[in-house]
Amino acid sequence: MAIKDRKERDKLDRQKLIIASATKLFLEQGYDKTSIRNIADDIEYSPATIYLYFKEKDEIFFIIHEQGFALLHQEFQPLLEIANSLERLHALGSTYINFALNNPDYYDLMFIMRAPLGQIACHDKWDAGDHAFQFLLNTVQECLDQKLIVPGDVNVIAVTVWSFAHGLVSLHIRERFKSMGIGSDSDGEILKHAMNYFIKNLAH
Amino acid sequence: MAIKDRKERDKLDRQKLIIASATKLFLEQGYDKTSIRNIADDIEYSPATIYLYFKEKDEIFFIIHEQGFALLHQEFQPLLEIANSLERLHALGSTYINFALNNPDYYDLMFIMRAPLGQIACHDKWDAGDHAFQFLLNTVQECLDQKLIVPGDVNVIAVTVWSFAHGLVSLHIRERFKSMGIGSDSDGEILKHAMNYFIKNLAH
DNA sequence: AAATATACTAAACACTGTTCATAAAAATCA
DNA sequence: TGATTTTTATGAACAGTGTTTAGTATATTT
Numbered sequence: 001m002a003i004k005d006r007k008e009r010d011k012l013d014r015q016k017l018i019i020a021s022a023t024k025l026f027l028e029q030g031y032d033k034t035s036i037r038n039i040a041d042d043i044e045y046s047p048a049t050i051y052l053y054f055k056e057k058d059e060i061f062f063i064i065h066e067q068g069f070a071l072l073h074q075e076f077q078p079l080l081e082i083a084n085s086l087e088r089l090h091a092l093g094s095t096y097i098n099f100a101l102n103n104p105d106y107y108d109l110m111f112i113m114r115a116p117l118g119q120i121a122c123h124d125k126w127d128a129g130d131h132a133f134q135f136l137l138n139t140v141q142e143c144l145d146q147k148l149i150v151p152g153d154v155n156v157i158a159v160t161v162w163s164f165a166h167g168l169v170s171l172h173i174r175e176r177f178k179s180m181g182i183g184s185d186s187d188g189e190i191l192k193h194a195m196n197y198f199i200k201n202l203a204h
Numbered sequence: 205m206a207i208k209d210r211k212e213r214d215k216l217d218r219q220k221l222i223i224a225s226a227t228k229l230f231l232e233q234g235y236d237k238t239s240i241r242n243i244a245d246d247i248e249y250s251p252a253t254i255y256l257y258f259k260e261k262d263e264i265f266f267i268i269h270e271q272g273f274a275l276l277h278q279e280f281q282p283l284l285e286i287a288n289s290l291e292r293l294h295a296l297g298s299t300y301i302n303f304a305l306n307n308p309d310y311y312d313l314m315f316i317m318r319a320p321l322g323q324i325a326c327h328d329k330w331d332a333g334d335h336a337f338q339f340l341l342n343t344v345q346e347c348l349d350q351k352l353i354v355p356g357d358v359n360v361i362a363v364t365v366w367s368f369a370h371g372l373v374s375l376h377i378r379e380r381f382k383s384m385g386i387g388s389d390s391d392g393e394i395l396k397h398a399m400n401y402f403i404k405n406l407a408h
Numbered sequence: 409a410a411a412t413a414t415a416c417t418a419a420a421c422a423c424t425g426t427t428c429a430t431a432a433a434a435a436t437c438a
Numbered sequence: 439t440g441a442t443t444t445t446t447a448t449g450a451a452c453a454g455t456g457t458t459t460a461g462t463a464t465a466t467t468t
Contacts, residue, residue: 035454035455035456036455036456036457037454037455037456045416045417046416046417046418047417047456047457048416048417048418048419048457048458048459049415049416049417051456051457051458052415052416056456056457057456057457111375111378111380112316112374112378113378114378127383129380129383129384130384133384150401150404150405150408152401152404153397153401155394156394156397156398156401157401159372159381159394159398160368160398160401160402162371162375163368163371163372163375163398164364164367164368164371164402165371166371166374166375166380167366167367167368167369167370167371167372167374168363168367168371170316170370170371170374171315171366171367171370174315174316174317174318176315176333176370177363179331179333180333180334180337190359190360190363193357193360194360194363194364194367197354197356197357197360197361197364198364198368200354200356201354201405201406201408202405204354204405204408211435211445239423239424239425240424240425240426241423241424241425249447249448250447250448250449251425251426251448252426252427252428252447252448252449252450253446253447253448255425255426255427256446256447260425260426261425261426
């Protein structure tokens with residue numbers, strides 16, 4: 001049954017082709033402006049064909065969503081080398097912020113957009129996002145054990161740290177700082193200062 | 205020329221009619237699911253008529269956007285009574301979070317969505333949003349003056365506080381806590397705990 | 409070679425925001 | 439009053455969206 005194997009490989013190849021095209025277009029123009037017909041044109045297939053490989057548009061972008069988490073996970077890896085846990089926590093925040101600024105579309109899909117989670121997100125409890133959060137949890141726990149940060153519940157602290165970092169970059173990405181008085185000139189600079197102030201308070 | 209006056213009143217009335225319908229539908233079903241045709245159906249006019257009173261969909265929702273800020277401003281008013289500035293800062297945070305949880309669609313439009321700002325946001329430097337941020341700035345400054353919080357640049361601290369609060373509620377609204385391990389049961393509870401931890405660090 | 413299973417697509421459905429020529433109504437002028 | 443101009447409203451269309459379906463080629467199996 002080698003033919004059946006090849007057929008399955010072909011099927012996977014065409015799925016990969018769709019994802020590759022979708023990823024390319026998505027990174028060029030974002031979610032909303034990447035239509036099924038755009039992807040179909042790009043891979044030179046009919047729009048209907050795409051629906052033979054994916055149930056809906058969101059299913060395609062959930063895979064890209066996971067790609068984003070893989071990328072973030074990758075950028076977190078070098079941080080494991082940092083011995084001092086508080087320093088590692090600080091670096092974790094900086095890396096998170098840089099990831100968001102360098103990959104705003106990925107970040108949007110992963111943390112801001114409503115779209116590509118529905119029932120999908122629930123199907124796998126231990127997805128890539130959980131891994132990243134676990135890394136944060138572990139680091140916070142270590143900081144607590146070594147009494148490097150203000151004591152408190154590890155979950156609460158992790159949520160606090162994540163919320164701060166997310167708020168910072170998502171307000172920046174959605175240009176809400178601009179629309180206020182602040183950050184008109186030195187855009188990225190104030191983010192770093194806020195990060196430093198936040199960590200200083202945490203470590204106090 | 206009383207006729208011309210009446211005509212202008214009529215015109216404003218029809219604008220208000222459109223806004224009222226748009227607001228109603230928006231609060232029922234959100235921005236994306238409120239179409240021009242929905243509004244037209246509701247007010248029993250043709251879709252094209254709406255474009256005689258508003259240049260585009262976003263112009264309608266920018267007014268709703270401002271309504272949201274007026275509402276937030278209103279909820280901030282009682283806080284002026286609070287004498288202790290740190291207490292006021294804490295209450296400011298809680299009020300902000302409660303506003304977001306009680307009016308998720310308004311909050312979305314005001315702080316999360318990409319849509320109804322473009323050039324529009326820039327036209328009036330001193331809009332409702334600036335007022336709210338100014339309130340935060342003043343409160344932070346007072347806390348600094350009274351040495352109630354960790355010293356630092358007032359702008360940086362205000363951004364830090366706002367980012368934290370925004371991150372908290374926007375991750376909640378977009379259900380990113382659920383998709384991780386945390387907050388599956390006691391949803392709103394962890395927000396309050398995080399808020400308390402954040403303020404405790406700030407005041408330390 | 410005939411029957412079956414697979415892969416693909418043109419066309420349509422039900423939407424979206426937006427524009428434009430045309431028709432109806434109201435106000436102004438002769 | 440009747441004719442003219444201005445204001446107001448709309449049907450129909452444009453170009454786009456995600457998605458479904460019926461029908462057509464192609465490839466595999468019998």
